[in-house]
Amino acid sequence: MKKLEMLYEGKAKKVYKTEDEKKYIVEYKDDATAFNGLKKGTIGDKGIINNKMSALLFTLLEEKGVPTHFEGQLNDREMLVKAVEILPLEVIVRNVAAGSLAKRLGLDEGVEMKTTVLEFCFKNDALGDPMVNEDHIEAIALATKEQVALIRSYALQVNQYLRAFFIEKGLKLIDFKLEFGVYEGKVILADEISPDTCRLWDAETNRKMDKDRFRRDLGEVEETYQEVLSRLQK
Numbered sequence: 001m002k003k004l005e006m007l008y009e010g011k012a013k014k015v016y017k018t019e020d021e022k023k024y025i026v027e028y029k030d031d032a033t034a035f036n037g038l039k040k041g042t043i044g045d046k047g048i049i050n051n052k053m054s055a056l057l058f059t060l061l062e063e064k065g066v067p068t069h070f071e072g073q074l075n076d077r078e079m080l081v082k083a084v085e086i087l088p089l090e091v092i093v094r095n096v097a098a099g100s101l102a103k104r105l106g107l108d109e110g111v112e113m114k115t116t117v118l119e120f121c122f123k124n125d126a127l128g129d130p131m132v133n134e135d136h137i138e139a140i141a142l143a144t145k146e147q148v149a150l151i152r153s154y155a156l157q158v159n160q161y162l163r164a165f166f167i168e169k170g171l172k173l174i175d176f177k178l179e180f181g182v183y184e185g186k187v188i189l190a191d192e193i194s195p196d197t198c199r200l201w202d203a204e205t206n207r208k209m210d211k212d213r214f215r216r217d218l219g220e221v222e223e224t225y226q227e228v229l230s231r232l233q234k
């Protein structure tokens, strides 16, 4: 499949049209940002790692029955996906307190949630992706009630399958962010699943194995991304 014009360039990926109007090509970049773009850098080979890891996890989720935009990996940095219309929501799933939740509620990072927490943010960089509830989502038509119900159900299924898969690889899934899109009228999982969008801690040592190494200047960023991929491939 040939790449045609670029449709969109985000902070970590580029999206291209193809000769098939129902398919896009996603190219994963090494660029990394944090704090809504305030901190900028690159993580060597991140694009390759995130493309491979997303391909592997989308394949696993499809096998479990969760519909995704993934059609196939094309090369190191590119995958073919269904041409979804992205819903302007960031869906965050949390198993353990960390990051903005720990800050907002005054919890120590590492405190287990008694039940899984789902949060929705309005995907809008100019506003800093503010948190919204299901009433806001319906009231300003970010998604319909039916779409939100499906998203909730898929997000919890994804959590269940990924948690089980990661723990086998010695990784605890602390929290993660998903994005969904609409394709042929149906809600499906889109975007990526990678150390950029998940918090993963080593199951034995609690070492941070994700983008927090970049966000918080913890060092060994590239090596850690590589280590996560190689554990998942075993």
Ligand code: TMP
Pocket (backbone or CB within 6 Å): 092, 098, 099, 100, 101, 175, 176, 177, 196, 197, 198, 199
């Ligand atoms: P947070 O604790 O900073 O709100 O992040 C929650 C999860 O969402 C964490 O796994 C990182 C991920 N995330 C993104 O993928 N993109 C973002 O822009 C932000 C803020 C978080």
